[in-house]
Amino acid sequence: MAVILALDQGTTSSRAVVFDARGRALGFDQREFPQHFPQPGWVEHDPAEIWTSQLAVARGALRNAGLAAADVAAIGITNQRETTILWERATGKPVANAIVWQDRRTAERCDELRAQGVGELVTAQTGLLLDPYFSATKIGWLLDAVDGLRARAEAGEIAFGTVDSWLIWNLTGGGRHVTDATNASRTMLFDIHRLAWSYELLGAFGIPRAILPEVLPCTADFGTTTVEQLGGAIRIAGVAGDQQAALVGQAGFTAGLAKNTYGTGSFVVLNTGERIVRSEHGLLATIAFAFEPGRATYALEGSVFVTGAAVQWLRDGLGIIERSSDVERLAREVSDSGDCFFVPAFAGLGAPYWDPYARGAIVGITRGTTRAHVARAALDAMAYQTADVVAAMERDAGVTLSELRVDGGASANDLTMQFQADLLGVPVSRPAVVETTALGAAYLAGLQVGLWPDVETVGRQWREAARFMPSMDAPRRAELLGRWRRAVERSRGWARD
Numbered sequence: 310m311a312v313i314l315a316l317d318q319g320t321t322s323s324r325a326v327v328f329d330a331r332g333r334a335l336g337f338d339q340r341e342f343p344q345h346f347p348q349p350g351w352v353e354h355d356p357a358e359i360w361t362s363q364l365a366v367a368r369g370a371l372r373n374a375g376l377a378a379a380d381v382a383a384i385g386i387t388n389q390r391e392t393t394i395l396w397e398r399a400t401g402k403p404v405a406n407a408i409v410w411q412d413r414r415t416a417e418r419c420d421e422l423r424a425q426g427v428g429e430l431v432t433a434q435t436g437l438l439l440d441p442y443f444s445a446t447k448i449g450w451l452l453d454a455v456d457g458l459r460a461r462a463e464a465g466e467i468a469f470g471t472v473d474s475w476l477i478w479n480l481t482g483g484g485r486h487v488t489d490a491t492n493a494s495r496t497m498l499f500d501i502h503r504l505a506w507s508y509e510l511l512g513a514f515g516i517p518r519a520i521l522p523e524v525l526p527c528t529a530d531f532g533t534t535t536v537e538q539l540g541g542a543i544r545i546a547g548v549a550g551d552q553q554a555a556l557v558g559q560a561g562f563t564a565g566l567a568k569n570t571y572g573t574g575s576f577v578v579l580n581t582g583e584r585i586v587r588s589e590h591g592l593l594a595t596i597a598f599a600f601e602p603g604r605a606t607y608a609l610e611g612s613v614f615v616t617g618a619a620v621q622w623l624r625d626g627l628g629i630i631e632r633s634s635d636v637e638r639l640a641r642e643v644s645d646s647g648d649c650f651f652v653p654a655f656a657g658l659g660a661p662y663w664d665p666y667a668r669g670a671i672v673g674i675t676r677g678t679t680r681a682h683v684a685r686a687a688l689d690a691m692a693y694q695t696a697d698v699v700a701a702m703e704r705d706a707g708v709t710l711s712e713l714r715v716d717g718g719a720s721a722n723d724l725t726m727q728f729q730a731d732l733l734g735v736p737v738s739r740p741a742v743v744e745t746t747a748l749g750a751a752y753l754a755g756l757q758v759g760l761w762p763d764v765e766t767v768g769r770q771w772r773e774a775a776r777f778m779p780s781m782d783a784p785r786r787a788e789l790l791g792r793w794r795r796a797v798e799r800s801r802g803w804a805r806d
Contacts, residue, residue, distance in 0.1 A: 327370050334742070338365075387746050437593050488548070547750055547757055566714070592698070595712035609660075619691075699713070733781050
């Protein structure tokens with residue numbers, strides 16, 4: 310049996326799924342790993358914990374499927390994007406903790422660069438906005454914060470990578486220092502027009518070219534695992550950042566198709582074909598996927614920093630639920646949020662606001678507000694933030710969404726998906742396989758090794774499992790969205806002083 314092993318390295322957990330040629334999951338494993346918050350607005354991971362957790366679940370998924378390395382045609386990798394790791398080439402040892410995409414420590418540095426006019430260069434070449442979210446200022450911070458690191462980087466002793474590069478380096482025993490075009494496009498250093506690293510941006514951010522990985526298409530030869538990692542040598546044949554992989558898993562190969570992945574954050578991605586759409590409403594132009602050198606398909610993306618992470622905060626920070634899966638049951642104890650609005654700006658606000666100084670707020674609390682109302686407001690916030698992004702996307706792309714395909718953990722929550730359909734006024738479609746991020750990584754690897762002959766074959770495997778139809782009238786929708794946006798304004802700029 311020829312199968313694909315998909316490695317899905319996320320922000321709070323590492324997953325692995327074994328898929329067969331029909332896209333069915335044969336084996337699965339998942340492991341959470343620690344989050345580190347050394348200061349307010351700072352978020353870090355231990356790169357060793359990322360690697361050991363991912364290796365453990367890869368082995369676990371194979372074991373749970375009753376398969377061995379010899380059964381695996383290829384590995385596909387998908388990962389949390391923008392998270393920044395620097396390590397020693399000679400030893401493979403990280404020089405510091407990874408700075409996670411949510412981290413806001415470089416907000417003031419971004420302000421300085423923006424004042425110097427770098428923001429326009431960033432947007433023109435990368436399609437992104439100058440923001441702490443992306444990798445470039447994280448790299449610069451590490452080079453300056455770790456004694457002697459900048460000189461070592463300039464001497465070629467240090468490697469930079471997003472999480473995909475870190476995993477590939479370890480899987481290949483240090484044999485390959487590579488990334489794919491989608492992850493490269495999230496560093497704020499990659500020219501998405503020329504599909505190459507930008508020497509102008511490297512200069513603007515003060516980053517040595519010597520630390521950067523080679524950039525490959527999403528379907529390519531990324532190396533071969535060492536025998537000791539998984540019990541045999543396996544080709545690594547497909548790589549994409551998690552949101553792009555989810556678009557592939559949703560069979561989003563044609564222009565105009567949009568999906569939203571509800572994970573730690575939420576990310577709406579609209580395929581714009583070969584057209585790079587420069588946003589006027591706080592969205593990002595980015596690479597959707599690339600199947601061959603020198604050519605890419607593009608997308609508009611709206612990045613919401615905190616959705617599922619708010620539910621984890623209800624669990625770990627407030628202790629009002631025992632498990633994340635308890636949140637829907639608790640939220641159903643009330644008919645609505647009781648005019649309570651939860652803006653989960655724990656790490657600032659992403660699209661369409663882009664305010665690194667925003668902080669979380671719960672407004673509209675009365676003596677009658679209960680933990681059930683807060684849980685309902687946390688779930689509602691996922692839908693409100695998505696609605697903000699979709700409205701911006703429709704204005705930028707000049708299209709009206711006909712449906713939204715959804716995936717990720719919260720997409721299994723019927724209450725939230727119905728509210729999402731009501732706020733958008735269009736159907737919300739949930740696929741049969743909600744692990745679409747891992748499935749997309751599997752499809753990329755399988756396309757490269759011939760398990761699937763073309764994207765049309767992949768597209769025919771997509772199946773809808775549930776469809777949520779809007780039932781809210783337009784005046785009520787407008788009223789709720791208006792009150793939500795008033796709540797958002799109260800959270801903005803809080804940490805600036």
